Amino acid sequence: MDSATEAFVAHRNLLFTVAYEMLGSAADAEDVLQETWLRWAGVDLGIVRDQRAYLVRIVTRQALTRLRTLARRKESYLGPWLPEPLLTSPDVAEDVELADSVSMAMLLVLETLTPTERAVFVLREVFDLAYDEIAEAVGKSAAAVRQIAHRARSHVAARRPRAVVSPDETRGVIEAFQRAVETGDLQRLLDILAPDVVLLTDGGGVVQAALAPVVGDGTVARVLGRISAAASLQPAQVNGCPALIVRVDGEVDTVMAVRIDDGLITGLYAVRNPRKLSHMERETALRR
Template sequence: MAGTPRTAPEDRGQGISQDDRMDPATEAFVAHRNLLFTVAYEMLGSAADAEDALQETWLRWVGVDLGTVQDPRAYLVRIATRQALMRLRTLGRRRESYVGPWLPEPLLTAPDVAEDIALADSVSMAMLLVLETLTPTERAVFVLREVFDLAYDEIAEAVDKSPAAVRQIAHRARSHVAARRPREVVSAAETRDALKAFQRAVETGDMQSLLDILAPDVVLLTDGGGVKLAALEPIVGAATVAHVLGRISNTAPLLPAQVNGHPALMLRLDGEIDTVFAVRIDDGLITGLYAVRNPEKLSHMERETTLRR
């Protein structure tokens, strides 16, 4: 089973005090909190919404008679999955009216997450965008089976389906994702090299170097959420993307960060994160460029960055 990305301290935001850490319910929740957060985040694409799902999971968990629970981990995953599913269905309706392209909320992750290839791939911006094309139930089944290797019986309980139905859903979701996911697993070193070339080209305004690292059919998605200036439609083609990126040369230095299990870049203005750039790489070239500017989606990462300074 893949690991879980280390993000915030395990008990932050869940109403757990120092005095009740020895309580069995609290101990079990804290022990599995990273797993629960990752399940919720991969289903929702939002750290803030994942935290809300965990809050609801905690509130339900403390009301459970632990004497009836054989496997706390499985029970907690079931609660968290159901909470994330309910939230995902609501969010799906909201995203239909979202201003411009919707991108997942960037998640600051520990450097060693990149060493867990399966996990790094599953939380990458590119993969989360692929998961957005699944139905809520397909997404839950795919995450629980393909990322966390849960048994079909466990998944069936979490999504209120029969094991046979879950197997069919898993097969359908797996085929759907395979047709859309990046063609190859790219190492952290390859991503860093591509980002360094991209960074140098953008900061120096070297258009030819920028064109050399961009695939001819590269797609730039900019998410401003209707709050920050951003393109309302995908920007396609190396020349057009390079022209748009040329506007930020000499604005401020681009800073390296570890985001969603992969190297990424941040643009800071006036002391605050203005934009987070993540990339998709195929055959050594940037084929997808994801620029998150919506301040609401950067607030969680801003807090985490401040805490780690």
């Protein structure tokens, strides 16, 4: 490999992770990587002091451009829009901060930020970039980036899960949830669902799904009780956290992730749109 290709390959997983955290879409993150490569291939490496920082700057700018396109797409999306789930390797779960940052619950919180706030938050809080590096990536002054970072941190802190839940605790809740669904035990479901639990189902207008959030433990439990008896539930690591893959006739039908607060499920995220399930048959490498 030539030096440009070697550098890009060395940092590819990092660049994908940056793009994915900014976009919540693996397909769009892959497109951003292609655009990043095209620009990187034309750079004079002799003027590049820090290849990693330079590549992160390119991928951030491309992701910011793509975010605006995604915003228009989401406006016409049928029903709730959920991030594209990723089957992740065990090492992602071992990095607690990385796993938290790519969890479905956190990605939905990041959706409430402006594009620039999201970029600044991701680069600072997840990847620990210096303010001057972020400033170059987003086209702002370092002082402005500090203000944006403070604003984004406050916004996220008010909306994120109240505490980081350990993988063991999440796994225990997932196992109890799986048993309750498989046995149709309504009371067992009610025991692990928060009274104000919210179920979001993303079918994208392609498959059947609720077009509005389903709220309340009783209502959510009844909806879950309709899961086909022919379906099989398989535990998996999704976005760095324990989750369930629902298969029908061996094919991935739904990916179900959870948000847990104080030992109860407060959020259920069911991705059914088949266009978003292509990354569930092989692990995706994420890196910081």
